């Protein structure tokens with residue numbers, strides 16, 4: 001475990017359309033610190049992480065370098081690169097810049113600032129053992145499947161359902177192979193593990209995560225985030 005070389009790719013090039021604020025949500029400040037800085041901090045302080053690759057919007061590269069990476073002394077950040085149109089395109093840019101000296105690759109949303117060290121470490125261990133894993137929590141609601149007219153057509157057994165978060169962690173060769181194929185096929189995956197499910201025989205392990213590991217997506221999430229920080 002101590003010898004596993006781990007790189008995390010943090011996609012943070014989104015526009016935050018659902019948040020609908022002037023600045024993209026990952027740059028909103030909580031206690032004078034941008035949300036993205038909380039996210040990076042979680043990986044900077046995890047001993048098992050060697051390198052961090054940040055993927056951001058073209059016009060934000062210099063801001064992120066000066067006002068986040070340098071300001072908070074994030075020494076593990078080795079690259080700040082330009083993202084793409086969709087999350088998947090941004091992650092692929094990160095994958096293309098991975099060094100050969102990496103065993104396990106973690107992918108974690110820039111907009112998930114409350115990830116804890118213990119979960120990062122569990123994800124690394126499971127990825128190393130099984131090849132691929134995602135962090136997730138059991139769903140609390142009953143989930144329905146609908147047809148195109150909002151009629152219910154199925155109610156899956158809740159005991160089998162998970163709400164999937166990040167980090168998602170993979171052996172480097174596996175995630176590189178499946179991302180290459182997904183991009184080539186223009187296969188639209190809403191999370192990284194979908195590509196492993198589609199293009200390999202590897203079973204993706206779910207690591208039971210934390211309900212606090214929210215993705216800041218809409219304005220309600222900011223209220224929750226502030227309450228976590230006692231604001």
Ligand SMILES: Nc1ccn([C@@H]2O[C@H](COP(=O)(O)OP(=O)(O)OP(=O)(O)O)[C@@H](O)[C@H]2O)c(=O)n1
Pocket residue numbers: 010011012013014015016017018019026055083084085086087088090091109110111112215216217
């Ligand atoms: N082209 C994109 C789109 C998303 N992301 C990142 O992927 C993570 C999860 O995406 P999401 O929460 O959907 O962010 P946005 O795309 O910014 O939000 P929205 O869909 O509301 O516009 C975020 O950290 C986001 O910055 C990215 O790097 N590149």
Ligand SMILES: C[C@](O)(CO)[C@H](O)COP(=O)(O)O
Pocket residue numbers: 087109164165166190191192215
């Ligand atoms: C990867 C993810 O965070 C897992 O829940 C999520 O799928 C990202 O989706 P989004 O539509 O880009 O918010």
